[in-house]
Amino acid sequence: MNSEVNAARLSQDNPVERTGAESLFSAPGGGMRDAGGSRFAGDAASPDRPIIWMQAVSSSMAVEVERGSAARAILSEVAVCAEHLVARGEGSSIDLRFLKSTPDERGILLNLLGRGEVSAVVDSIGRSEIQETAIPCVWWVRHFNSDDEIVGELIEVADIPELLVGDRQAVAPSLAALHARQLSGVC
Numbered sequence: 001m002n003s004e005v006n007a008a009r010l011s012q013d014n015p016v017e018r019t020g021a022e023s024l025f026s027a028p029g030g031g032m033r034d035a036g037g038s039r040f041a042g043d044a045a046s047p048d049r050p051i052i053w054m055q056a057v058s059s060s061m062a063v064e065v066e067r068g069s070a071a072r073a074i075l076s077e078v079a080v081c082a083e084h085l086v087a088r089g090e091g092s093s094i095d096l097r098f099l100k101s102t103p104d105e106r107g108i109l110l111n112l113l114g115r116g117e118v119s120a121v122v123d124s125i126g127r128s129e130i131q132e133t134a135i136p137c138v139w140w141v142r143h144f145n146s147d148d149e150i151v152g153e154l155i156e157v158a159d160i161p162e163l164l165v166g167d168r169q170a171v172a173p174s175l176a177a178l179h180a181r182q183l184s185g186v187c
Contacts, residue, residue, distance in 0.1 A: 070102060071109035074155070078113070078138055081157035085137055091158030093141075099153065113138065113155075122163055126151070130161050 099106040114134025143152035
């Protein structure tokens with residue numbers, strides 16, 4: 001069933017006819033009023049805050065989504081993340097699990113980002129593939145299960161993907177093991 005999202009200010013001055021099929025909720029930090037303008041318990045809302053409600057509409061109503069719109073939205077988010085990396089040194093990641101159900105959008109996003117020069121495969125708990133995009137510091141990371149199915153997919157915006165960053169706490173024990181092998185004559 002499709003849903004139509006409507007926004008309005010519900011107050012004593014602006015009553016809204018309700019069918020009983022809609023759910024009322026507020027924007028973050030806002031309170032809620034019903035169609036008669038009565039506040040719900042514990043509400044400290046300002047009359048200026050919009051209240052959002054969802055109302056079920058017939059399933060025959062189709063919503064047209066422009067091809068590539070999700071990919072372009074993610075690309076915009078990548079640009080913001082890259083700007084933050086440059087300005088503040090803050091890395092970030094964008095979860096792409098929802099693209100599993102929209103392979104066309106995934107392909108469009110792959111084409112928009114392009115392919116860079118660096119790639120890596122990490123075999124740890126499972127196999128992970130990391131591919132630099134044509135944008136430096138923007139990495140496409142995919143994690144696979146034992147059946148070679150993608151179980152995680154994200155874009156990391158960072159100097160180096162988190163999976164490739166070394167564990168400094170593991171250096172000392174590894175050096176001790178290396179020193180022990182040298183002393184035992186294993187070279």
